[in-house]
Amino acid sequence: MIKASVIKIEIVTGDSRPVFKQIIDGIRMEIAKGNLSAGSKLPSYRGMAMQLLINPNTVAKAYAELSSEGLIESKPGLGLFVVENKPKINESERKSKLQKAIDSFISETVSLNYSEQEIISELQISLKNINFVEKTEEHNDE
Amino acid sequence: MSDLCIETKNLTKQFGQKIALNDFSLNIAKGGIHAIVGSNGAGKSTLFRLLLGMESPTSGHSKLMGGFSESLSAKERGRIGYVNEEHTLPGWMKVEAVKKLQQSFYPQWNHNIYNQVIDHFDVDPKQKVSALSRGERAGFNLSMSLAQRPTLLILDEPTLGLDVVARQSFLEALMFAETEDDMTTIYCSHQMEEVERIAEQLIIMEQGRLTNNSTPEDFCKRINYWVTDWDNKKPKDKEIPGFLSRRVIDGRQHILTVDQGDNFSGYLKEQGASDIHQLPVNLERAVNAFLTANHKKPENLPEYS
Numbered sequence: 001m002i003k004a005s006v007i008k009i010e011i012v013t014g015d016s017r018p019v020f021k022q023i024i025d026g027i028r029m030e031i032a033k034g035n036l037s038a039g040s041k042l043p044s045y046r047g048m049a050m051q052l053l054i055n056p057n058t059v060a061k062a063y064a065e066l067s068s069e070g071l072i073e074s075k076p077g078l079g080l081f082v083v084e085n086k087p088k089i090n091e092s093e094r095k096s097k098l099q100k101a102i103d104s105f106i107s108e109t110v111s112l113n114y115s116e117q118e119i120i121s122e123l124q125i126s127l128k129n130i131n132f133v134e135k136t137e138e139h140n141d142e
Numbered sequence: 143m144s145d146l147c148i149e150t151k152n153l154t155k156q157f158g159q160k161i162a163l164n165d166f167s168l169n170i171a172k173g174g175i176h177a178i179v180g181s182n183g184a185g186k187s188t189l190f191r192l193l194l195g196m197e198s199p200t201s202g203h204s205k206l207m208g209g210f211s212e213s214l215s216a217k218e219r220g221r222i223g224y225v226n227e228e229h230t231l232p233g234w235m236k237v238e239a240v241k242k243l244q245q246s247f248y249p250q251w252n253h254n255i256y257n258q259v260i261d262h263f264d265v266d267p268k269q270k271v272s273a274l275s276r277g278e279r280a281g282f283n284l285s286m287s288l289a290q291r292p293t294l295l296i297l298d299e300p301t302l303g304l305d306v307v308a309r310q311s312f313l314e315a316l317m318f319a320e321t322e323d324d325m326t327t328i329y330c331s332h333q334m335e336e337v338e339r340i341a342e343q344l345i346i347m348e349q350g351r352l353t354n355n356s357t358p359e360d361f362c363k364r365i366n367y368w369v370t371d372w373d374n375k376k377p378k379d380k381e382i383p384g385f386l387s388r389r390v391i392d393g394r395q396h397i398l399t400v401d402q403g404d405n406f407s408g409y410l411k412e413q414g415a416s417d418i419h420q421l422p423v424n425l426e427r428a429v430n431a432f433l434t435a436n437h438k439k440p441e442n443l444p445e446y447s
Contacts, residue, residue, distance in 0.1 A: 014338075015424055049318070055175055057174060
């Protein structure tokens, strides 16, 4: 029996994102940061739900979405795991997701009176912190 | 066999001049937790009484698990659990005696479920019911209801007046006890935090009518929040399509609308508004705006279809 990884995410009520979306975002971030590495086992619906004090069906909904994105996969009889191979999403979808993320980033940043240079350098530091550069190189190798 | 746990068709109940339920058609699928939210007097209690066949409708009909409410057998009734906020139990009896009595009514009683649920609460079987705290009584009630292995469990504001600890225990026991897989739970609450945590479906009742039955996130999508600069030429509130509420904050108009979609900014522009922003809406704000609007203007109830 493989033990499930500990997932360090938190959900808050009163957020404009519904709870299942917060789980998706949280797990996606944990994978991106490398806290959840390829092959890690996810907690059961019930286990995750107990940790977050939410309905297990909501966890199921979030996991289903992550599966359809190709980030996690089910191994019959064993549970759900972070995929070994990075998901292949088509180019236009990839582009549109990036654009969406940029739009929301810009809309939150634009009023903060930072210069373009300051924002870019902060962004680079954050990307370095999650080893983003190495990962893109890996992606290119494939 | 019907896939619906609850089915009401044009259900109407009139008490003298007062219409408690008005042409109420609701379908609730089997399984999952469905929250019912509505102001006091929205018709929730009337709905439950009609569903359980305790009263007859003025017109229309209702079915539970495929059978008409008014002709439910004793066995079918035995599969319906009900917990209300009063947590009324005979105070002079000991916990174990109440449990024994309750158990004798329900042949399908399951000890494991009872023990599992009561474990969340500090209840001594030798205690008198009157010595239990409100939270313990709620837990005791829930334990007995779940041990009956209901196919339908109705919880009417069960956590009202409970402290944080008791409330958390109650939600844990409800969600994580290993109960029947096909149990359908109806959860009435005004606590949006609870609704967000537990509800898969959000049903909203207002003045005897059904005004929403969707996932909570789909409900949030119905509500939009706009902030705009608008001079004196703006239309009257009631002329604004889907109007819910308006506040002026620092000279800007903050407007909440229902069912207008993102195209509403086009309407705002046409009406001479400028500097238009759309803000995210959380569930609590969405529900509050929705309920408050209809409190003020009962003639403008948005119909759910």
